[in-house]
Amino acid sequence: MGYRFANVDGRAALIHRDHYYDVATISNGSLPSDPMDALRHAAELSTLSSTLTERKAAGLVADVVLGPPVPRPQKSFGIGLNYADHAAEGSMQVSVNPLVFTKFPSCLVGPTADVELRSDFCDYEGELVVVIGSGGKDIPVDDAWHHVAGVTVGQDISDRAVQFAANPPHFDLGKSFDTFGPIGPMLVSTDAIVDFGALRVVTSVNGEERQNDTVANLIFDVPTLIAYLSQITTLVTGDLIFTGTPAGVGAAQGKFLADGDVIVTTIDEIGSICNSCVRVSDHHSPGDRRIT
Numbered sequence: 001m002g003y004r005f006a007n008v009d010g011r012a013a014l015i016h017r018d019h020y021y022d023v024a025t026i027s028n029g030s031l032p033s034d035p036m037d038a039l040r041h042a043a044e045l046s047t048l049s050s051t052l053t054e055r056k057a058a059g060l061v062a063d064v065v066l067g068p069p070v071p072r073p074q075k076s077f078g079i080g081l082n083y084a085d086h087a088a089e090g091s092m093q094v095s096v097n098p099l100v101f102t103k104f105p106s107c108l109v110g111p112t113a114d115v116e117l118r119s120d121f122c123d124y125e126g127e128l129v130v131v132i133g134s135g136g137k138d139i140p141v142d143d144a145w146h147h148v149a150g151v152t153v154g155q156d157i158s159d160r161a162v163q164f165a166a167n168p169p170h171f172d173l174g175k176s177f178d179t180f181g182p183i184g185p186m187l188v189s190t191d192a193i194v195d196f197g198a199l200r201v202v203t204s205v206n207g208e209e210r211q212n213d214t215v216a217n218l219i220f221d222v223p224t225l226i227a228y229l230s231q232i233t234t235l236v237t238g239d240l241i242f243t244g245t246p247a248g249v250g251a252a253q254g255k256f257l258a259d260g261d262v263i264v265t266t267i268d269e270i271g272s273i274c275n276s277c278v279r280v281s282d283h284h285s286p287g288d289r290r291i292t
């Protein structure tokens with residue numbers, strides 16, 4: 001049941017155990033090779049996936065560098081403070097409505113890409129990421145799951161210095177530096193997930209576990225988020241929702257990311273993403289002049 005979908009060299013691929021299969025090749029060209037286009041064919045992907053054991057694999061997943069399974073979504077949302085424990089660790093009140101920000105799609109990178117830090121106040125946020133399948137406007141809560149293609153693992157990397165550089169804080173910029181959105185390693189279709197609430201998001205830095213919680217503890221659940229967002233903007237295939245991060249972020253412990261740090265984020269049913277941090281040049285804000 002369901003399918004596991006990845007991006008290999010910019011081409012849509014299906015995964016079965018250790019192997020990947022090129023979607024355009026095994027469908028004899030009836031399905032597109034571009035991952036964004038292929039995602040519009042969920043039913044065909046599911047059917048094709050059930051035949052993989054009879055097909056010739058293109059290669060081993062371990063031998064390739066995967067790209068982001070959804071490389072160019074039209075929209076990419078983030079949800080702030082969506083776990084009570086995380087809101088508490090930041091001494092923030094839980095919002096009565098979802099706190100929504102944008103992660104510019106240009107920040108998305110693959111599951112093993114480096115993350116470029118431009119200050120000493122960058123932070124990790126391991127998250128479940130929802131991928132919209134069939135789009136829509138004014139989607140009812142009861143129907144929302146039917147509009148989800150699948151889920152993947154994501155890191156909502158956040159430069160806290162930029163996030164809190166303005167008053168009130170602006171989330172979009174501090175969370176949208178290039179490379180600040182690793183996702184992957186693959187999209188797992190919703191019908192391949194047995195118990196959605198049991199999905200456990202675990203983040204470690206240099207082998208030290210920092211975050212560990214289940215999606216069941218989301219304050220605003222996935223159907224609520226989809227219904228809310230789709231009242232405002234038409235959702236389309238491939239749109240992403242970073243659903244929020246559990247407690248344990250670095251800012252709450254004074255443990256910001258540094259050059260060479262390795263972040264591993266795992267959701268067992270989906271897989272792991274592993275991202276190394278590279279400290280590059282400092283960013284400067286216009287207001288910095290007033291400080292110096």
Ligand code: ZN
Binds near residue numbers: 127
């Ligand atoms: Zn986040």
